Amino acid sequence: MTEHSHRPIGVAVLGMGNVGAEVVRILLQNADDLQARVGAPIEIRGIAVADLGKARACATSLLTDDPAALVKRPDVDIVVELIGGIDVPRTLIASALEHGKSVVTANKALLADYTGELATLAADAKVDLYFEASVAGAIPVIRPLMQSLAGDTVQRVAGIVNGTTNFILSAMDADGEDYDVVLAEAGRLGYAEADPTADVEGYDAAAKAAILASIAFHSRVTAGDVHREGISSITAADLASAATLDCTIKLLSICERIVDSAGRQRISARVYPALVPLTHPLASVNGAFNAVVVEAENAGRLMFYGQGAGGAPTASAVLGDLVMAARNKVHGGRGPLESTYASLPIAPMGDVNTRYYVSMKVADRPGVLATVAGEFSARNVSIATVRQEGAEENARLIVVTHRAPDSALSETVDALTELDSVLSVSSVLRLEGTDD
Numbered sequence: 001m002t003e004h005s006h007r008p009i010g011v012a013v014l015g016m017g018n019v020g021a022e023v024v025r026i027l028l029q030n031a032d033d034l035q036a037r038v039g040a041p042i043e044i045r046g047i048a049v050a051d052l053g054k055a056r057a058c059a060t061s062l063l064t065d066d067p068a069a070l071v072k073r074p075d076v077d078i079v080v081e082l083i084g085g086i087d088v089p090r091t092l093i094a095s096a097l098e099h100g101k102s103v104v105t106a107n108k109a110l111l112a113d114y115t116g117e118l119a120t121l122a123a124d125a126k127v128d129l130y131f132e133a134s135v136a137g138a139i140p141v142i143r144p145l146m147q148s149l150a151g152d153t154v155q156r157v158a159g160i161v162n163g164t165t166n167f168i169l170s171a172m173d174a175d176g177e178d179y180d181v182v183l184a185e186a187g188r189l190g191y192a193e194a195d196p197t198a199d200v201e202g203y204d205a206a207a208k209a210a211i212l213a214s215i216a217f218h219s220r221v222t223a224g225d226v227h228r229e230g231i232s233s234i235t236a237a238d239l240a241s242a243a244t245l246d247c248t249i250k251l252l253s254i255c256e257r258i259v260d261s262a263g264r265q266r267i268s269a270r271v272y273p274a275l276v277p278l279t280h281p282l283a284s285v286n287g288a289f290n291a292v293v294v295e296a297e298n299a300g301r302l303m304f305y306g307q308g309a310g311g312a313p314t315a316s317a318v319l320g321d322l323v324m325a326a327r328n329k330v331h332g333g334r335g336p337l338e339s340t341y342a343s344l345p346i347a348p349m350g351d352v353n354t355r356y357y358v359s360m361k362v363a364d365r366p367g368v369l370a371t372v373a374g375e376f377s378a379r380n381v382s383i384a385t386v387r388q389e390g391a392e393e394n395a396r397l398i399v400v401t402h403r404a405p406d407s408a409l410s411e412t413v414d415a416l417t418e419l420d421s422v423l424s425v426s427s428v429l430r431l432e433g434t435d436d
């Protein structure tokens, strides 16, 4: 070693699927540039895989089916976890941290519930735990929130953070594609989770909301704190109705600091499909692209946009973290610790002010509109627009409200379903991205 050279930094990669294979490819292809950026060569010590017999684009001598042994090896400095799931990676990451390895992971499902436990282990061992790839794939959003905005007060982080559902909704909207066909395509392209229920039922977006809210509001928010609704009930008819209102439908993750009349601060973290006006920047985020809008007291509004899913984009974020962790091994220093000092409580969904779009089949007779409107006004919900479509057995009423507590809105919908003059409530969606 010359005076300025440093010993190689040993890396263990766990999992060689969509993301892991791309991480290994970039590590091998860009070795010289990465060495120059880190100040030491990055050497892959081993790659843990589930199937040793499968052909891979790397030396077979690197492969192992014993990740537990790999993460403890003395020549491993950094462990990159890309297996997914919870129990297996939780044990492996804990072991890696306890053995003094820094960890990089893309595993939002794990982090949403166990950041506290893992961050404590990392702090005790004085190593890094980085997870930029866990939210919005390639888009830098964790580091801007944790570092660039560390001196500001974040009020809101909201956007589209699941590529699979955005890919599905965009295709259904643009081409009238069938839901199941597009979901299968999202799996083939490497966007969907191993179990795509996590995507379509909003679990993945909720995990990401928990991570974002924890960081933005210096509190510990877990997946169970996030109100969650998925997109599996969204139909082509919903998208067509949205279009008549000059809107589209997006699965949004919204994390907000809300202040009640007593000045008490709470966190709202929620995921649901919502109508978004076509004029809103999120409406034109299509395919597997994601976008996150951050509102901070002094910075104002910031928007982050890019590829939110897929092997190579996600690997880009993993490599960014890997270089940071490797630089810290070479030059000293550590990434930011978990910050939960504010410990803000979670506000129930019913307390959050939202706007509703309600589409219902009604009896075509005098007085129906007044009866329907009465249910809204009985709960102090102000109606913004009402439209009647069709006649006789095809008569439909479409009501869009102003903002009101979500509990009042959902109680109104329950009451509407009980009315004789309302034959069925065919669709209820929230409306976001408007000021009123």
Ligand SMILES: NC(=O)C1=CN([C@@H]2O[C@H](COP(=O)(O)OP(=O)(O)OC[C@H]3O[C@@H](n4cnc5c(N)ncnc54)[C@H](O)[C@@H]3O)[C@@H](O)[C@H]2O)C=CC1
Pocket (backbone or CB within 6 Å): 014, 015, 016, 017, 018, 019, 020, 048, 049, 050, 051, 065, 067, 081, 082, 083, 084, 085, 088, 106, 107, 108, 109, 133, 134, 135, 137, 190, 191, 192, 193, 194, 308, 309, 310, 311, 314
């Ligand atoms: N695919 C994407 O666009 C993104 C994925 N992520 C996250 O990255 C992680 C990996 O995702 P993908 O690569 O898409 O998943 P994947 O399912 O394609 O890859 C996981 C790999 O781990 C292997 N594996 C399973 N058990 C193992 C074990 N015990 N030891 C070693 N290998 C094992 C599987 O055989 C598979 O090849 C997940 O946590 C996912 O949520 C995060 C952002 C984007």
Ligand SMILES: N[C@@H](CC=O)C(=O)O
Pocket (backbone or CB within 6 Å): 134, 136, 137, 161, 162, 163, 164, 165, 191, 192, 193, 199, 204, 308, 309, 310
């Ligand atoms: N399944 C996820 C992958 C990235 O986090 C998604 O579709 O966004």
Ligand code: NA
Pocket (backbone or CB within 6 Å): 132, 133, 134, 135, 136, 137, 138, 139, 140, 141, 142, 317
């Ligand atoms: Na990211």
